[in-house]
Amino acid sequence: MLHRALFGSLERFIGILLEHHAGHLPFWLAPVQVVVATITAAADNYADDLIKALRQRGIRVVPDLRNEKIAYKVREHSLAKVPVLLLVGKKEAQAGTVSIREYGNPDAPTMALETAIDLLASASHSRLTRVFAA
Numbered sequence: 001m002l003h004r005a006l007f008g009s010l011e012r013f014i015g016i017l018l019e020h021h022a023g024h025l026p027f028w029l030a031p032v033q034v035v036v037a038t039i040t041a042a043a044d045n046y047a048d049d050l051i052k053a054l055r056q057r058g059i060r061v062v063p064d065l066r067n068e069k070i071a072y073k074v075r076e077h078s079l080a081k082v083p084v085l086l087l088v089g090k091k092e093a094q095a096g097t098v099s100i101r102e103y104g105n106p107d108a109p110t111m112a113l114e115t116a117i118d119l120l121a122s123a124s125h126s127r128l129t130r131v132f133a134a
Contacts, residue, residue, distance in 0.1 A: 024081040024103060027123050030060070034120060035082045037064040037073045039089030046093035050086065050113065057121040074101065084120065 018025075027033055034054060038047050044065050054061040064073055070087065077085050087099040087108070098116050101108045 025083075026127070027083040028125070028127055030083050032062050032080075032082055033059050033124060034061040034084045034086055035064050035077050036061060036086045036088065037070065037077070039070045039087060041065075041067065042090045043088045043093045047088050050088065050098065053113075053117055054120065057117060057124075059117075059120050059124050078103065086116070 025031075036047050036051050036054075038044055047063060047065060051061050051063050064077070066073070074085060074087075081103060083103050085101040085103075087101060089099075092098055092110070096113050097110050098113055099108050099110045100116060
């Protein structure tokens with residue numbers, strides 16, 4: 001019997017990488033880069049437009065349009081170590097802005113939609129450790 005380990009070294013490398021980063025992969029390497037979470041159902045259409053714009057720019061994004069409290073959604077995605085969480089509600093939809101919560105950063109600044117998309121797109125193609133550095 002011949003022994004072949006075609007993916008053995010790749011599996012070990014992924015294991016070492018996950019161990020080194022403690023499960024929190026950098027933004028450019030994370031399988032899910034952004035989660036768009038809605039505060040209220042009134043912002044679902046705005047969130048859908050935001051998701052389409054992010055996907056057009058090559059960002060790996062997942063929607064969270066469930067009818068749950070926003071604190072629950074934030075905690076759940078923080079435990080999953082998602083690098084960036086975009087929060088949208090009725091106020092953000094009317095103003096054309098988005099609230100940004102980066103993993104490990106307690107601040108949640110609000111910025112214009114196009115500015116946020118441009119920053120996320122540039123960070124997904126570079127090796128930055130933080131997207132919205134202060």
